[in-house]
Amino acid sequence: MAEVSTVVQQPPEFIEAAAKPYITQLQQVTGALKEADLSKVYGPQFTAAMGPLTQQAIGKVGGLGAYEPYLQQAAALTRPTAYQQYMSPYQQDVIGTTLQEFDIQAQKGLPAIGQAAYQAGAFGGARQGVAEAEYRAASDRNRAALQAQLLQQGFGQAQQLAGADYARQLQLAQQAPALAGQQISALTTLGGLQQSQVQAELAAQQQLAQQQLQQPLMATQALGSGITSLIAGYPGSQQVQTQPSPTPLQTALGAGATLAGVYRAFN
DSSP, X not given: OOEEEEEEEEOOHHHHHHHHHHHHHHXXXXXXXXXXXXXXXXXXXXXXXXXXXXXXXHHTGGGGGTTHHHHHHHHHTTSTTGGGGGSOTTHHHHHHHHHHHHHHHHHTTHHXXXXXXXXXXXXXXXXXXXXXXXXXHHHHHHHHHHHHHHHHHXXXXXXXXXXXXXXXXXXXXXXXXXXXXXXXXXXXXXXXXXXXXXXXXXXXXXXXXXXXXXXXXXXXXXXXXXXXXXXXXXXXXXXXXXXXXXXXXXHHHHHHHHHHHHHHHHO
């Protein structure tokens, strides 16, 4: 019986000796990766928390409403009696002193009327009485006008002070939230820079943790690449395997099975 020869290509023995532990190592590494705790690599500990500057900025958000008391004060100044709190406490003293001096000066005019009546031969008469009465009436009118003028001046000054305070309250109502906003903006900017720096450091730590987790697999893959290169560079040895050729009966049975299959296909 004739024999059939088969050529089998096998790698060199030193490559085969290196490949077997590589397969074992690859299985161990991949198994370890499947059981690895990924929360240590992708957990929230690698996300930068809000910094103290940002927290401080959030705490000052309430300052944006600092305009309210100034607006309330400005609204109170629109009342008709708001000027009274701006009246000078010395106004009555000033008015009293001024009117007292006016009365003194007015009394000095009466002797002149008596003297004129004496020279006219009407001293102590009705004409002198009428003249003095007219003088006193005119003096009283002047006195009242002077008093009204002094009161009006005090009222006008109080109104001006109230109006100036009203404008000042409105200005403060605008400036207070603006200043608070500027402070919040500055703190937010600095807090963002601080948080970005911390996030960059955490990202570097996360990258290091990922590389440490992948290091065994990367080393194993490098070993596999080296073994592959060796296989390509060193052709394996050839081994010849021989086996007996099929007998006529086996050949006939094989042919019969083939023909039977063809026959079934056509029918």
